[in-house]
Amino acid sequence: MSVYLDNAATTKPCTEAVTAILDAVTENFGNPSSLHKVGLNAQLAVDRARKIIADSIGADSGEIYFTSGATESNNLALRGAIGAYGKRKRKIIISAVEHASVDETASALEKQGFEVIRVSPRDNGQFCAEDFVNACDENTCIISIMLVNNETGHILPVREVFKSVKRRFPEIITHCDCVQGYMKIPVRVNSLCADMVSLSGHKVHAVKGVGVLYIRKGVRVIPTVTGGHQEKGIRSGTESVPLISAFGFAVEKYASDIKERYEKVSALKVHLLERIAEIDGVTVNSPENASPYVVNISAGGKRSEIMLHFLEQKEIYVSSGSACSKGQKSGVLEQFGIRGKNADSAVRISMTSETTTEDIDAFADVLREGIEKIRG
Numbered sequence: 590m591s592v593y594l595d596n597a598a599t600t601k602p603c604t605e606a607v608t609a610i611l612d613a614v615t616e617n618f619g620n621p622s623s624l625h626k627v628g629l630n631a632q633l634a635v636d637r638a639r640k641i642i643a644d645s646i647g648a649d650s651g652e653i654y655f656t657s658g659a660t661e662s663n664n665l666a667l668r669g670a671i672g673a674y675g676k677r678k679r680k681i682i683i684s685a686v687e688h689a690s691v692d693e694t695a696s697a698l699e700k701q702g703f704e705v706i707r708v709s710p711r712d713n714g715q716f717c718a719e720d721f722v723n724a725c726d727e728n729t730c731i732i733s734i735m736l737v738n739n740e741t742g743h744i745l746p747v748r749e750v751f752k753s754v755k756r757r758f759p760e761i762i763t764h765c766d767c768v769q770g771y772m773k774i775p776v777r778v779n780s781l782c783a784d785m786v787s788l789s790g791h792k793v794h795a796v797k798g799v800g801v802l803y804i805r806k807g808v809r810v811i812p813t814v815t816g817g818h819q820e821k822g823i824r825s826g827t828e829s830v831p832l833i834s835a836f837g838f839a840v841e842k843y844a845s846d847i848k849e850r851y852e853k854v855s856a857l858k859v860h861l862l863e864r865i866a867e868i869d870g871v872t873v874n875s876p877e878n879a880s881p882y883v884v885n886i887s888a889g890g891k892r893s894e895i896m897l898h899f900l901e902q903k904e905i906y907v908s909s910g911s912a913c914s915k916g917q918k919s920g921v922l923e924q925f926g927i928r929g930k931n932a933d934s935a936v937r938i939s940m941t942s943e944t945t946t947e948d949i950d951a952f953a954d955v956l957r958e959g960i961e962k963i964r965g
């Protein structure tokens with residue numbers, strides 16, 4: 590039995606997404622920009638997905654811009670806002686635990702002369718909204734905070750921060766990387782007080798290569814990709830009808846029972862923690878109030894990569910941290926106070942609503958075996 594517990598890296602596309610792709614590459618293959626019926630049908634498929642995704646976050650269709658994925662969405666959010674407002678406002682605020690697509694984009698802008706402030710969690714590993722608000726001032730252009738951390742599942746106080754920021758500095762653009770929260774916990778742009786939100790298709794049972802940047806009406810963004818004026822000029826390039834359509838179908842499938850699936854995965858997390866508690870030397874790094882979809886543990890001081898390969902030999906697939914960092918230490922665990930041996934032996938288990946108790950049991954059994962057998 591193969592057990593896939595690396596859903597924060599990517600999810601298996603659902604049947605509806607696959608069917609949508611097949612339809613868009615065999616039947617509905619037109620270019621949405623073409624002024625004939627074949628083009629119009631492709632445009633209708635894109636519009637359909639746009640409406641479904643807009644509804645799922647409480648936005649208008651006109652505020653949804655398709656991109657190649659959340660990496661591009663995050664780049665567009667930061668670079669686009671700086672392009673529009675950065676002449677007057679030179680400061681960028683982010684959390685110190687952002688995904689590389691935000692963190693490294695901020696670093697690139699820092700090299701161009703912008704000031705970047707990275708707000709860290711407090712000693713208890715939790716973020717304090719006040720720390721973000723205190724970092725903001727009249728010179729701040731954009732604040733970008735993720736909703737759910739991809740390595741530990743920490744839920745950041747985005748709504749609290751953005752609400753306070755908007756109250757004190759209404760001009761600051763608020764951006765939230767919602768990739769690991771979308772379709773798992775409710776994401777509503779107004780409730781979050783977010784001017785921009787990034788989403789990724791392949792984390793929600795659609796496919797790789799498609800993402801969304803929600804941009805609130807009235808917020809200016811200078812495009813990072815120029816050309817044929819698709820997506821109202823904000824993101825040029827012929828729309829990938831197959832991927833966009835698949836994204837829409839996956840969201841349509843999963844949007845209606847977020848709460849039920851959250852409860853199911855919460856019960857799985859409880860079971861996982863019970864099984865892990867039986868194993869000597871294993872500690873849990875994710876806090877109790879984290880998203881249940883991501884559980885970060887330290888596996889008895891055994892090096893992550895070695896444990897990963899041990900699990901892999903038994904067809905159990907987890908991650909040592911963020912899939913994007915591929916062996917490179919990201920520094921995020923350290924920010925959360927996970928250091929030394931605990932960081933070196935960190936294993937990320939990330940679930941989906943299709944994960945079963947049997948999957949968790951299989952993982953826990955092999956983890957125990959690994960801890961007993963792996964030396965050093």
Ligand code: PLP
Nearest residue numbers: 658659660688739766768769789
């Ligand atoms: N943001 C977060 C929090 C992520 O976890 C990821 C992917 O791991 C991304 C952004 C990048 O998403 P994409 O793979 O769609 O570029």
